[in-house]
Amino acid sequence: MNKVPTPKSFRVKSFGCQMNVYDGERMAELLATQGMEAAPEGEDADLVVLNTCHIREKAAEKVYSDIGRIVKDSDGKAPLIAVAGCVAQAEGDEIMRRARDVRMVVGPQAYHRLPDMIARASAGERVTDTDMPAEAKFGALPARRKRAPSAFLTVQEGCDKFCTYCVVPYTRGAEISRPFADLLDEAKRLVDQGAREITLLGQNVNAWDGEDGRGRAIGLDGLIRELAALPDLARIRYTTSHPNDMTDALIAAHGEVDKLMPYLHLPVQAGSDPILAAMNRSHSAESYLRVIERVRAARPDIAISGDFIVGFPGESEADFAATLALVDEVRYAAAFSFKYSPRPGTPAATMEGQVPVDVMDDRLQRLQAAITRDSHAFNAASVGRTCDVLVERTGRREGQWLGKTPWLQSAHFTASEGAADHAVGDIVRVELVEAGPNSLAARALT
Ligand code: 5AD
Ligand code: SF4
DSSP, X not given: OOOOOOOSEEEEEEOSSHHHHHHHHHHXXXXXXXXXXXXXXXXXXXXXXXXXXXXXXXXXXXXXXXXXXXXXXXXXXXXXXXXXXXXXXXXXXXXXXXXXTEEEEEXXXXXXXXXXXXXXXXXXXXXXXXXXXXXXXXXXXXXXXXXXXXXXXXOEEOOSOOOTTOOHHHHTOSOEEOOHHHHXXXXXXXXXXXXXXXXXXXXXXXXOEEEOTTSOEEEHHHHHHXXXXXXXXXXXXXXXXXXXGOOHHHHHHHHHOTTBOSEEEOOOBOSOHHHHHHTTOOOOHHHHHHHHHHHHXXXXXXXXXXXXXXXXTTOOHHHHHHHHHHHHHHOOXXXXXXXXXXXXXXXXXXXXXXXXXXXXXXXXXXXXXXXXXXXXXXXXXHTXXXXXXXXXEEOSSTTEEEEEOTTSOEEEEEOOTTXXXXXXTOEEEEEEEEEOSSOEEEEEOO
16 A cells, blocks of 8 residues: 555544443553644544444444545545454454455554554555454553543453353453552542543453452452542442342442442343343343342442343243333333344354344334333432532533433533532532433532
């Protein structure tokens, strides 16, 4: 390919999960240390990194249409295009074949090597790096620079659970836990730069384990307790958890650590035991419900969220009815639901009994109606509560502030006449006064 000048500006576009958002931020920080600048919104960049998601079909197709759009909009001055993330890992060679404009393919475990790849790509090479080195990429990355009231911190990556529908064990590799000392350092840095809330991330975040400063074995609950000791950190969250790794100690932490927010994202995927078995989930509907019961006993006001897949191969109407029954029982504050998407190379993709798409559409609609009903009920029940809101940004209206309640609801309020004004990063005491479809109206009490 042609040689091109070394890029001066870049844009990182992240799709998919929060771990990808975190990776995108770290790639941007890495590129900034190389003397490149983030291109302002709406302006062309010399380098575009598409940080992709492979979890469902549409996500992968989107990458190809995005590449096409970038080339079409570039008036002949096409930027260097790098495809990163999980599609890069799973389909790197195919991307290089199908999309001639792509110069770099970089997997999720290799992005610390981007600077070298960019140098080679500028010199005219097409470069692929989808190694999953044992060497930790995190150690090779520059220190965090992010300034925001709410920050992500990846503590664990990869998955050893091999649910039969899921690509993650193949794209992100085996489960690894980042060392405690590194996490404490990164958390302190984030807090020094203004983070009031940290969300600990991992594909199986509650499988995190490590050793504390004194060499004692600790789990995620121990990590949370240690981070809670940072004076300026006000809120801790974690996601995503597997039901089988909800230990007694982690559940107890929900009742004991004030800074641990009352919110738990605990995917169940389905409510029918034969389907859960075919998914290789290694929990039953009943054992999942028992976990929820224990968590609620520790923290009665906790908001529960989850993930669902409808139309897994072999799912009958009776199986689906069991999912609806489980939803009725849990009363989710929020939940995400998806149509099953066969992922190449996963066991479920070749299972018998693939469900027709119109059946999936119908089930998805019914499931989403049930979830919306419960989430509206949850929000309506919050009206009248007094709570803290972490201010994340200004609203569209003059004097309006937007933020999150402890239960991860969006809330908006306007500073009252004569009261002290607020700032991003403030934690403001409010009364929740009205529940809208997407957010709650609040009244500042301070
Ligand atoms: N098809 C549909 N949804 C999926 N998920 C994971 N793999 C698939 C698939 N093949 C969903 C699960 C998971 C969430 C991140 O994405 O619900 O929890
Ligand atoms: Fe998507 Fe999973 Fe990769 Fe996240 S880890 S980007 S959800 S495929």
